[in-house]
Structures are given as C-alpha cells and as structure tokens.
Amino acid sequence: MSQFTSIADLRAACGDLPSGDAAAAAAVGTRLAQLTKPPRSLGRLEDVVAWLAQWPGRSPPRLDRVDVLVFAGMHGVTTQGISAYPSEVTAQMVANFAAGGAAINQLARVAGAKLRVEALSLDQPTADFTMQQAMDEAAFLAAVAAGYDAVSADCDLVCLGEMGIGNTTAAAALAAALFGGDGARWAGRGTGIDDRGLARKQAVIDKAAALGGRELAAILGAALAARLRRIPVVLDGFVCCAAVAPLKKLNAEALSHALAGHVSAEAGHRILLNELGLRPLLDLDMRLGEASGAALAVLLLRAALACHTGMATFSEAEVSDKSP
Amino acid sequence: MSQFTSIADLRAACGDLPSGDAAAAAAVGTRLAQLTKPPRSLGRLEDVVAWLAQWPGRSPPRLDRVDVLVFAGMHGVTTQGISAYPSEVTAQMVANFAAGGAAINQLARVAGAKLRVEALSLDQPTADFTMQQAMDEAAFLAAVAAGYDAVSADCDLVCLGEMGIGNTTAAAALAAALFGGDGARWAGRGTGIDDRGLARKQAVIDKAAALGGRELAAILGAALAARLRRIPVVLDGFVCCAAVAPLKKLNAEALSHALAGHVSAEAGHRILLNELGLRPLLDLDMRLGEASGAALAVLLLRAALACHTGMATFSEAEVSDKSP
Numbered sequence: 001m002s003q004f005t006s007i008a009d010l011r012a013a014c015g016d017l018p019s020g021d022a023a024a025a026a027a028v029g030t031r032l033a034q035l036t037k038p039p040r041s042l043g044r045l046e047d048v049v050a051w052l053a054q055w056p057g058r059s060p061p062r063l064d065r066v067d068v069l070v071f072a073g074m075h076g077v078t079t080q081g082i083s084a085y086p087s088e089v090t091a092q093m094v095a096n097f098a099a100g101g102a103a104i105n106q107l108a109r110v111a112g113a114k115l116r117v118e119a120l121s122l123d124q125p126t127a128d129f130t131m132q133q134a135m136d137e138a139a140f141l142a143a144v145a146a147g148y149d150a151v152s153a154d155c156d157l158v159c160l161g162e163m164g165i166g167n168t169t170a171a172a173a174l175a176a177a178l179f180g181g182d183g184a185r186w187a188g189r190g191t192g193i194d195d196r197g198l199a200r201k202q203a204v205i206d207k208a209a210a211l212g213g214r215e216l217a218a219i220l221g222a223a224l225a226a227r228l229r230r231i232p233v234v235l236d237g238f239v240c241c242a243a244v245a246p247l248k249k250l251n252a253e254a255l256s257h258a259l260a261g262h263v264s265a266e267a268g269h270r271i272l273l274n275e276l277g278l279r280p281l282l283d284l285d286m287r288l289g290e291a292s293g294a295a296l297a298v299l300l301l302r303a304a305l306a307c308h309t310g311m312a313t314f315s316e317a318e319v320s321d322k323s324p
Numbered sequence: 325m326s327q328f329t330s331i332a333d334l335r336a337a338c339g340d341l342p343s344g345d346a347a348a349a350a351a352v353g354t355r356l357a358q359l360t361k362p363p364r365s366l367g368r369l370e371d372v373v374a375w376l377a378q379w380p381g382r383s384p385p386r387l388d389r390v391d392v393l394v395f396a397g398m399h400g401v402t403t404q405g406i407s408a409y410p411s412e413v414t415a416q417m418v419a420n421f422a423a424g425g426a427a428i429n430q431l432a433r434v435a436g437a438k439l440r441v442e443a444l445s446l447d448q449p450t451a452d453f454t455m456q457q458a459m460d461e462a463a464f465l466a467a468v469a470a471g472y473d474a475v476s477a478d479c480d481l482v483c484l485g486e487m488g489i490g491n492t493t494a495a496a497a498l499a500a501a502l503f504g505g506d507g508a509r510w511a512g513r514g515t516g517i518d519d520r521g522l523a524r525k526q527a528v529i530d531k532a533a534a535l536g537g538r539e540l541a542a543i544l545g546a547a548l549a550a551r552l553r554r555i556p557v558v559l560d561g562f563v564c565c566a567a568v569a570p571l572k573k574l575n576a577e578a579l580s581h582a583l584a585g586h587v588s589a590e591a592g593h594r595i596l597l598n599e600l601g602l603r604p605l606l607d608l609d610m611r612l613g614e615a616s617g618a619a620l621a622v623l624l625l626r627a628a629l630a631c632h633t634g635m636a637t638f639s640e641a642e643v644s645d646k647s648p
Binding site: 035036037038039040041042043044045084085086088089092093095096099100101102103105106107109110111191192265281282283284285286287288292296299300302303306307310311312316317318319320321322 | 359360361362363364365366367368369408409410412413416417419420423424425426427429430431433434435514515516589605606607608609610611612616620623624626627630631634635636640641642643644645646
C-alpha cells in the first residue's frame, strides 16, 4: 500500500531509490557476446534485454507476467473547449475497455499482457486549473496511491497509459511548468482539435496555475511503486511522460527503470522525451494514448528476449567467430 | 516457375506490373473511420492495414500465412579482406538456420511466420567483381528464378532477407552503380569491419564493374514474383534493399507492394531508403540481416490488423464521436 501521507513524504521517497543490478546486466552482455551474430548487430534489442535483467536482478530476465495499467480521469478544464471530443467520452471509453472494444484491448492481447483499467473518481472532475487548483493535496495523494497500489509485485514488466478527455492540455501545462516554455511549445492537437481550439488550448496552458489530473498522479504513483519494487516500466505517450516527469525533477535517476515505448505524433512528446533523456523504441505517428504505444513496444521486448534465450552460441553452432 | 530466359525478358516483365486494389484500401479506410479512436490516431498502423488489403484486394486483409525467405550466397570478393568474418561463416550460418539457432529462427517463430532458407550454389562463389564480372547472365537468371520460385502463391505476406559474408560490399557497389556516389557514400561496417578494412571496402566498391551476388538476384526475383502474384513484401536491411533497387530503376512503381521493415545501422541504408522512397517502420540500430528487421516488422503488422478487426465501432460501443 502507498504510504505517502503528504507531498513532502512523496518527495522524500524519491530521494532514495533502488539502483539496477549491474551484475545481471553484465551477465546478459556475456551471453550476447557468445550468440551467433556479429557483436551489437541486434542493436536496441540487445540493450532492452540488459535493461529488463537489470531491474529485477535476474539473468536471463523473464516476461511471464506483463501488466498494462490504464488510468482514467475527468478534467474540469474541458469546459474551455480544448478537446475535439466531449468529456463524457472518458467514461464511455472506460466501458469500451471493459467490453474489450478499444485498441488497447487488442494490443494487450497481442502483446500477451493483462489489461487493468482504473477509473479515478470519474464523477468528480478536477477543477478547471485556469480558475483554481485542479485538486487539493488529499485528492492528489489519493490518486497517487491508486496508481501505486495498482502495481503488483508479481509483475515482470508494467506498461503505463491513460484515458482522459482534456488530459493533453493538463500534460502540456505540467510540461511547461517543469521545463519552461509556453503553450505554443507544448500544446498539440490531442485527439484532433482544430486551429481555433489549439489557440484556446495554448491560452489555457499559459493561464495554468496548480494543475494536473488524477490519472497523471496515478501514473506517477505507479512508476514510483514499480521502481521501489524494481519492476521495469514502459511509458506510453505525451500524457504518460508528462505524468512521470516530476520524478525526474526530484531525482535525475528516477526514470532509469523506464523505457519510452514510442514517440507519439502529439507535438510536445519529442521535446519532452528529450528533456527526460529517453529515446523512444517506436516512432509510428500514433497519438491514441491508452498505453497503446507501450503495449506495442512489448512485442519488441518479447522478440528481443526470444533471441537472447533461444539463439545458439558460436560454439554450440560451430560457427567461426570474428577473424582476429 | 520463373519464365525469364534473358535479362531483356526480365526488364520487359517490370514494364507491366499489376496495381493494388484501391477499393480494398478504401474499405479499410471506411472501417478505420468508424472505430473507437480519434481519426488517424493509430498512425502508421492504419496505413499498413490499408497497404496489406490493397495488394491481394481483400478487406480486411489476413496474415494467416507469412513466409520469411532467406537467401544465402558466397562472394569471391571476400578475398579482398572486406569482411570481419571468414566466408565459411555463410555455410555455417545456413546450418545454424536449419538447426534453429539463429536470430531469424527466434524472430520468425515470435512473428508466427514460416522460415525458408535457400542456399544458392554455396560451393560456387561469385567471382571477385573487382577483377571480372561477378557472374554471367545464366547464373544471374538462375538465381533470379530460385527467388521467384520460392514465393508461394498461398502467402499473405513475404519477408525477404539474406545471409552472405561479403554481401554488404556487393550491395554497396550495386547502390553506387544505380544511384551514384562512391565507396565512401555507400560502404558501411557490415558485420563489423575495422577502419583499415573499411578503407579496403570503399576501394573495392570504387573498382566494381559487373557485380552482384546470387542471394541479391534471388531477392530481386522473389520481390518480382510477389508483385506479379499481388503479395505484399516486407524488405529487410541494406543488402535486401539494394537487391530490389534495380526494380525501382526499371519501373518507378515496382516497389509499391514493398514495405521497409526497418532502417539498419549499416551506413548506406538510410540513404538507399531515401533513394527508393521507402519509409522504414522500425529504427532499432540493427545490422544483422537474415530478414531479422523484416520479421520484427511483422509483429507490428499483426498488431495493426488485430486493432483493425477487433476494435468496436463508435456505434457498437455507444461512444460519442467527435464534436461537430
């Protein structure tokens, strides 16, 4: 259970995070050097296996249980006309997740992952953060705890994602607050806002004061829980990355256990990944959220692991190694 | 069976290639517009489903049978010291493919694809093309025919790849002949040649006259067979793309049925993809060949198709569509 009773508590927890296990990563490297392929020729597929091994400290790593956690929240700022879709779509999509009809249902199945959706007080939208604080400290901590508690200690990997009409505006405001720049730097078209809506969205971001969103807070809590349990995390798009960005501000190493599953088409995501020092695995012009890019990345992780565990070594296959 | 009795025949066949079925692609677009997601939010996953539908003229498309075809050949130019590995590794790796120990065995299995390896006259290396023609017309046409005949009409998708110590040198020489530029533009490190070897490789490329390689010719034949049978093709790395580049020179539309599975770390690949007008699906610093990047891309195609066929429509899920 999440033990944070104040934001000060949460900050303190970020000061003392476990490191990865260098020995497990080194063991992966030793095996990689023996497999029947030129050194480094599997590129990032090699890196991700070492990364997967490093966090649990297990070589070879395993991906027996992969959870996809999608958090949903409602945003009062939607009254400002900053989204292409009405805010009731959030709850409708939560129902669609439950019925198996959304993209993430298909992607989680293909990725061999278990989907868990947490709807966070959908009947209580956060306040319009251009007018007042989006939520008070208690509401923020409750959302962090919901995310924290959604991470099972039995997981080998956690994918994080979200659903919340209006949340690219909240994410952009958060990115601007953390990394500087105005609405023009961070606002994108979200689900597909038109030019006038985009201008409104930029203005809203520029007016933001205390901000956030329940699903963003939950993602932060989940990423922190995973780190404390030494479970590697795959991040999704702009909103997900903005949600965990405060961790990076609190501790430069706080996202070492996180991989960016993809870079989305949402304008600010590439800038944000750069600020976070994360290199995305995929770049497919996606901008759906729902952990869709993270779940896709799991396919590559499984492929990487299959090569690592299934390939023959030079000596097993009697293949000549590199000429001296 | 391949019917080409001369290079003139082959050229003529490229002049009259079937087009894709625009109606099948449009049907995919119609369904995509109804699925519970913002328009275009699955990015390239949407494009690839339309592309998969377009070639066989089937909407939704299917991926029931995916073949991975790997062609292997021996290169006389290896005597020039242009590879990090001895040339006997080609045959050793063919044995490794048969035993299931190579990367492509694991990747094909994960991708739900059938691997077929064709070793092309490994006891008869092509001639050193800095000295003489790599092979005569009969040998070239026999290799084209081997590739052509390896494509089964029952396939829903074909991935093409290769194995051949020395073949990035042959590929670079081919790219230079087709698109201009010298060895410095097109030579990369292949399996991992050092600086002195790279300089030798550049010089060899600059000295190339009549050139090629059996596995390159076979890839060309297979890509052409797939087009004539309206089967979409996923290309692998630099060598594979150089092998099909002559088709593009003969007919600007000849590679419309081909998708670049990835861009490799081999220096010339990005340049070559640009010349071919192909945008790669993946960019993972891989440089293994064996169709490894193409097989990985199949994972994304399967995920794209799962979304397309499995997602609910707005009306099925009772989700509000975009605001007016």
